[in-house]
Amino acid sequence: MEPITDSIRVLYVDDEPEFAEMAATFLGREDDRFDVEIVSSGTEGSARLADESFDCVISDYDMPGQNGIEFLETVRDDHPDLPFILHTGKGSEEVASDAISAGVTDYIQKSGSADQYALLANRILNAVEAHRSRRIAAERTRRLETLISNLPGMVYRCRNEPGWPMETVRGEVEDLTGHSAGAIEGDDGVVWGEDILHPDDREEMWATVQAELSAGDTFEVTYRIVTEDGETRWMWERGRGVYADDGELDALKGFITDITERKQREQELAESESRYRTLAENFPNGGVFYVDRDFRYQIVSGSGFDPLDTDPDDIVGRSVSEVERFPEELIETIEAVHEATLAGASERVEVPYEDRVFEIRTAPVREDGDVVAGLHIARDITERREREEELQRQNERLEKFARVVSHDLRNPLNVVEGRLELARAECDSDQLLEAEQALERGQALVDDLLSLAREGKVVTETEPVPLKEVVEGCWAGVETGDATLNVDADRTVVADRGRLKQLLENLIRNAIDHVGPEVTVEVGRLADGFYVADDGPGIAAADREAVFESAYSTVPDNTGFGLAIVGEIADAHGWDVTVTESAAGGARFEITGVRFAA
The missing domain is CATH 3.30.450.20 (PAS domain)
Known part of the structure; x- marks a missing residue:
């Protein structure tokens, strides 16, 4: 039993107030925790029990109106477990039997000895402690059963x-x-x-x-x-x-x-992580990072770490902020990328690291539709950035060159053209005709030089382009005479449409200029590109590399820039262009490295 530390409220019912007050005094002397309230009848006792809470009831037996047993039966209707002690001067087996049947807790006979109050106090304490213990045990049992059921x-x-x-x-x-x-x-x-x-x-x-x-x-x-x-x-x-x-x-x-579902999920995650680990270990020219939902690196691998003084093992198991070699500004960027990726977004950022530049592409890893991790792929793009910067400088020089050609050469040629018009009005001479032809050649050279300068730029905007459709459009836009076109290139290439069109027009013009108006031109497919071929005399093997040089031509009065422009457009797309012999013995220009649209 748990000891009682607070006060014990006792309701004492007796039709003799003087005896009840004396009993209350003795009880107080026995234990100062007793707080005794006295009423003179069972009716009053029932009313007090209805209004307030008591720890024990002590009642006389022989009282007018309602005796102690009848009062006990009334109490038990509303308080079946409340300790009830019958303290009576009328001792008989019949009264004791009735009291036990009614559910009395204890039974004590009144006597003239003061010792009876020590006994009464002890019986009250035992009854209250037992009642409180049962109540606590019942509450604990109820809570335990509730817990177990839930x-x-x-x-x-x-x-x-x-x-x-x-x-x-x-x-x-x-x-x-x-x-x-x-x-x-x-x-x-x-x-x-x-x-x-x-x-x-x-x-x-x-x-x-x-x-x-x-x-x-x-x-x-x-x-x-x-x-x-x-x-x-x-x-x-x-x-x-x-x-x-x-x-x-x-x-x-x-x-x-x-935990079956958890085990299955752990197995799925393990299989997923294994797949990404294989990717990481075999990823070329970059690094692969597998980040869990606690922003900690679970997989770090790839050849991208080779040029850096960083061991992937120093990163695994840590968050970004815990990696010692990561500077503060890099940590802020990567944490933002982690957060966005685990929220379901795909990201692409460029970050500097020491003396290099890395491009990081991210994708959320999903299992059953839920994002469980983030996959980050980092590539060292330092050399690419350097090439792009060099190309930018080259483009700026070409732009400057184009402005000089356009302004400083066109103006004098325009003046010459005007003077020729004035001279023809005054006289008719074959010399003027020769001068006019030379002027036209000069203007064609200026146009091709400007085109060559502009085509040297990097292609930045591409789109899916139907190759056959563009070829047929180019054929209709070029003076082809009695020439024949055969097209077997029903593919969609990823290219700059306008510059692809110029490349094809130049190759078609080249075939007509070098073979003649009755040439047959064929455009066909390659595994990674396409070709443009003719049935002319072809190009000697020793001259095949030179044809793409500026101003090279075997046709009189030709500027020699047409194939050079073809080479520049191919380079701008990242393609390769070579010349070989066609099936008919003519020239065959092969453009490879082309990306096709799905």
Whole structure:
């Protein structure tokens, strides 16, 4: 019993107030925790019990109107467990029998001795302590039953034997195992360690539990069971030993819950992580980072770390802020990228690291629609950035050159053209005709020089372009005479449409200029590009590299820039262009490295 530390409220019912007051005084002397209130009848007593709470009732038996037994019966209707002591001067077996039948807690006869109050005080204390203990125990039992009924699993007590025979089981027993609680309890029913525990886990379970109990009072294990319908499920169990007074291990008690879904998810995540680990270990020219939902690197690998003084093992298991070699400004950028990726976004950022520049592309890793991790791929783009900067400088020089050509050459040529017009008005001479032809050649040179300068730029905007459609459009826009076109190139290329058009027009013009108006031009497919071929005399092997040089031409009065422009446009796209012999013995220009649209 738990000791009483606070006051004990006692309702004393007696039709003799003087005796009741004396009894209250003696009780107060015996224990100062007693707080006694006196009423003179059972009716008054019932009214006080209805208004306030008391720990014990003491009542006389022989009272007018309602005797002590009748008052007791009234009290028991509303307060079945309240301690009730009958303190009466009328002692008889009949009264005692009736009192016991009515549910009296104790029975004491009045006497003239002061010792009776010490006995009465002791009986009150015992009754109140027992009542409070029962109430506390009942509340604890209620709370425990509520807890068990709401637990996602079962609680148990079993003997510490290899079969783990269950003495008691409560909770979601049937949901977990398919067996009822009654079928598992006792020695004659289903035995946990023999009929439910998975055969492959029995020996390991026994060894693990015994080892953990030897090291301490508790154990924690994960294992499989086989349900009544043959399904295998994963369980998590936490328990402790129950020891006898002599210190011997008597039994086990604990809690078991189903973790099958968690185990399946862990397996899926492990398989997913394994796939990404394979990617990371074999990723060329970059690094792969696999970041969990706690922003910690789980996988860090790839050849991108080779030029850096950073060991991937120094990053695994840490968050960005915990990596010592990462500067503060880089940490802020990467943390923002992590957060966006784990929120479901794909990101692309460029970050400087020491003397290099990295491009980081990210993608959320999803399992069953939920983002479980982030995949970050980092590439060293330092050399690419340097090339782009050099190309930018080159483009600026070309732009400057184009402005000079356009302004400083066109103006004098325009003046010459005007003067020729004036001279023709005054006289007619073959010399003027020769001058006019030379002027036209000069203007064509200026146009081709400007085109060549502009085509040297990097292509930044591309789109899916139907190759056959563009070829046929170019053929219609060029003076082809009686020439023939055969197209077998029904592919969609990713290119700058306008510059692809100029490349094809220049190749078509080149075929007509070098072969003649009756040439047959064929455009066909290659595995990674396309070709433009003719049935002319072809180009000698020794001259095939020179044809792409500026001002190279075998046709009189040709500027020689047409194929140079073809080469520049191909380079701007990242393509390769070569010349070889066609099936008909003519020239065949092959453009490779082309990306096709899906």
